[in-house]
Amino acid sequence: MKALVKESAGPGFVMRDVPEPRIRDDEVLIRVRRAGVCGTDVHIYDWDAWASGRCKPPFVVGHEFAGDVVQVGSLVTDVQEGDRVTAEGHIVDGRCLLCRTGNSHVCPYTKIIGVDRDGCFAEYIAMPATNVWHLDDSISYEIGGIHDPMGNAFHTALTAEIPGATVLITGCGPIGIFAVGICRAAGASRIIASDVNPKRLALAKQMGAHDIVTPAEADAAVKRATDGLGVDVVLEMSGVPAAIHQALALVRVGGRVQMLGIPSKPIELDLPKEVIFKGITIYGVVGRRMYDTWHQMTRFLKAGEFNPEPVITHRFPMADFDAAIAAIKSGDAGKVIFEIA
Amino acid sequence: MKALVKESAGPGFVMRDVPEPRIRDDEVLIRVRRAGVCGTDVHIYDWDAWASGRCKPPFVVGHEFAGDVVQVGSLVTDVQEGDRVTAEGHIVDGRCLLCRTGNSHVCPYTKIIGVDRDGCFAEYIAMPATNVWHLDDSISYEIGGIHDPMGNAFHTALTAEIPGATVLITGCGPIGIFAVGICRAAGASRIIASDVNPKRLALAKQMGAHDIVTPAEADAAVKRATDGLGVDVVLEMSGVPAAIHQALALVRVGGRVQMLGIPSKPIELDLPKEVIFKGITIYGVVGRRMYDTWHQMTRFLKAGEFNPEPVITHRFPMADFDAAIAAIKSGDAGKVIFEIA
């Protein structure tokens, strides 16, 4: 089958033929129809410090997708051939303390598809049945193909208390923009979205942000919206050091900062001023809660509370992977999709 | 001044002149403009078992209102003459264990205006400054005058986890209908509102219910909406025994039932079947959380997330109190208001 392969330690991907995956008895084979391209894929493409420390080429890249089940292992009871599905890309051990106390999202034995084992930028992918998530008839393959990053946004937003809250979202990449829509649907009373890029801010506006601002304007916007107090909740979606400092400065005393954005290097924090004396709570967001987040996401989508379609700005055939990566790097893109089958 | 007085032990109210209240140093005097009429007022009017056991005539009735501050005690620092205000009608001691741990709403020393001391169906009322709540310029006296029952609805709804939840609301009196709107604004994925009265159901629909059903239809509606599982959350707003049994039957295992409606007599419960083996949580709702609920309410209103105006169906001058009480008793009314000044 055709697949995008990280061939060796160094920049770039290669599109080439690889053998179709063989499934184990507790796995299913899925024909991939749509797949999302993620910042993580860019790191692997660029072969940056993180990628070279984590990944072991060769492997098939990609971890966000939706498609059809075409083969089912002998032990699988609740997935059938022909099912329309997406999947949780974190394959966990299921038996450790974390997995057995509702915290699989931080299972220390996690293997991520497209990072630690073969991924979904391919015609077929093998997935453990336990990771498969059925798509409601009302949900397209395209939306199914971006459940992973939408799930990040749901996890980040809904582990804070959103109804009535004032919320600052620093960083309007796809996950930040999803979070705007989720917070709006969940009753945030004021959503201030911040980014440097006007196209992304326009998308944030379209998804329901009350205020869209550049980072330079964020301080004034938050103070105006909160009588100088600061916001109840910040969703830090950028990983940019200045935005992280701003998140900690603009959250109110006793408030909550959800950290999802990944800074590329260590940051100097003034902990007494930025964290301790403010009495705030910081929560590090990893993946999606398995499977609380997935149930919430399906319900928001089925109920029509939240429409992620405007966030998808670019669609490419898999062969145009260089263009897809370039679109993300431009900073102008919302979500970038491969149309595979 | 003119006031509606519960003159003596027995049915009815009397409208007559009473002395203007005198304020203490920590109180303010408020000119009442709008006041809400509540089921509690009907109990006092009818002088039923609860009323005769609790109230000591003569006293001025009424506990929901908004108006203008016209006089300020010498110790009051944060309320000024001319302020547009409403007030929390539960006057608490402020020093007991409950009050000092964020649970004033269940302070054992609570005195309620219009029940335990003079109320607001009058031209003026004296209130402790600590109970006064400022109205945003965007909020009318009329909406201010129903903050107390709206607050009940906010307390009931937002102490459950609403974003994404499936919700059954049993009883579409004013508080139930408010709750429909609040749950919709807070991201409930499916709201099923149940009542016997089609006018009330129509209001529930207008406020955002996905399904409006009679009690006889509720079982099928819940099962259809939840694949037979039951709803995550029930808001029991009726106090009707059959509805309470239905609430416990239709909440899913591990779900949550918020009980606000007051049954008029003891009910036989099959605790193993209805509560224990279902692993559910039941929460008894008293008043409004002081003042978390008030902050949430103001934010929803200011943000325009929730518009309670359609719930107000009847407006009377205070002299027409018999008609106001009759409107409530008809079962057709949403919220009934006195226009006082």
Next chain:
Amino acid sequence: MKALVKESAGPGFVMRDVPEPRIRDDEVLIRVRRAGVCGTDVHIYDWDAWASGRCKPPFVVGHEFAGDVVQVGSLVTDVQEGDRVTAEGHIVDGRCLLCRTGNSHVCPYTKIIGVDRDGCFAEYIAMPATNVWHLDDSISYEIGGIHDPMGNAFHTALTAEIPGATVLITGCGPIGIFAVGICRAAGASRIIASDVNPKRLALAKQMGAHDIVTPAEADAAVKRATDGLGVDVVLEMSGVPAAIHQALALVRVGGRVQMLGIPSKPIELDLPKEVIFKGITIYGVVGRRMYDTWHQMTRFLKAGEFNPEPVITHRFPMADFDAAIAAIKSGDAGKVIFEIA
């Protein structure tokens, strides 16, 4: 092998030879060494209304046990022959909404060993590997054999906030007595244990109760200990209607009642007075949280914070099952154990 069998619809058990269970590929075979006898077994023995409505003879009885793994299915990866183990007796589907959101304890598809399928009053039992729980070397088979009811006590106690709390425990059967010890270890500031039986009260005292009282004395004891306010938490462990009313009367406003005891018939509750106007939370306890409760239990036991041994008052060979049942019915027993191998 020898096993205690519920042979047919009617009172009593029969001890007879049955075939050794055959395991599936995802199961293990366990040689049973110690097994606990539970009130549920008494219901099945007596063939009361609950039992005759739920159980389908013939089947092997018993659901609390510990032993050694003697055979391992081909798909099992984390249990080995020779492992010392106990097991969660609720066999759940693992894929429903409840199971996938950390609420397996209320999975609607639960099958209980010794109730819905063959149980552990036998020389061998087959268990899904996912239900197996390893015993630390410091934990005896006997203590392992009562993890199920201890787990009920941990679930009941630790889903309330115990450090510093005043706690009333109504009912000092084995689970109630375990709960005394758990609450003491977890920092309850005052534990009042109530029962009609002086032997059980003496055990409660030994496990750390500050006050032991008869139900008639409970009201005064609680008021004295809490300055008339009521306790923060009640653990209702008796199922006796009078105790349930007392639980609701003696919990403080805004407090929490954990209901585990199973009343044998419907009870008339004055919901406004006993629940709603008190602003309390009621939680129905089902089984053990899977597997949060198990981790907590193992930690308490390994740390030596809690020693359940005094609660075990009777030990019998399996053949003496009539005597074992009689010991429980006497009301004098703590925990009753079968010594099987």
Next chain:
Amino acid sequence: MKALVKESAGPGFVMRDVPEPRIRDDEVLIRVRRAGVCGTDVHIYDWDAWASGRCKPPFVVGHEFAGDVVQVGSLVTDVQEGDRVTAEGHIVDGRCLLCRTGNSHVCPYTKIIGVDRDGCFAEYIAMPATNVWHLDDSISYEIGGIHDPMGNAFHTALTAEIPGATVLITGCGPIGIFAVGICRAAGASRIIASDVNPKRLALAKQMGAHDIVTPAEADAAVKRATDGLGVDVVLEMSGVPAAIHQALALVRVGGRVQMLGIPSKPIELDLPKEVIFKGITIYGVVGRRMYDTWHQMTRFLKAGEFNPEPVITHRFPMADFDAAIAAIKSGDAGKVIFEIA
């Protein structure tokens, strides 16, 4: 009266006569009997960067104390002359969003005695009645005099989930040692206390630590105690940069770090590795929850669950303030007390 005064911008205190404080109508006058000396007092004594940026000499120093009420303002209803009391030293506005939602501990308008207004290193202090906390007869003035730092320890420990938890406490100053005893009383299954000073470690052992280790040994001790996973909870009590990094390294994935220790300068954090990818929660601890923490503390003390006396290692008359400060600076002291009357 005699008082320790911060006379001017520069090092040291002066003991001299100052006028007795005059109380407002809502205040009481307290004769101080015992007062605790705190690291904050050392900062003020040394006139470091924090002190010179925050404090405005001249003022009376000291914020931890107990004594007797000797005069009561005309508006005070629940404090009497002769009452034995201590007090919350954070004087808050009581009306802001934080104060009215149970978060007074982070009220932006807080004034701290001995920092922002006259303190308790004096024969008398004026306190708002609302801040006064009655001492149970069983609690000495000495223990009353250290309720403020004990309260920090209760706040830090009991806002994590302690029963059954594995806990690392980095820093065994007085608050860290208090926390050891609190965690032990609240059912922590393993408490590892870390400090460089053997005297402090010996106190931690006496208060119930399972393991006492130097920072160099902490890594191995945590891994041994937790099978390599890391602890559920870290209480960071030192403010030492290396300890903060160790806290973040040794908490398990999905765990919780309570930050109380105040580093003296910014610290470089590798947020992805130390916070985000670990999925942890960080909570900045300010003061004491008002007044949840105070109720918990009184209950632990009255129940005898926790005896803080061993932590008090030094007692001085107020005149020996230089020696008291030196004792703290030595690093060998537990809690240092002034015996005033």
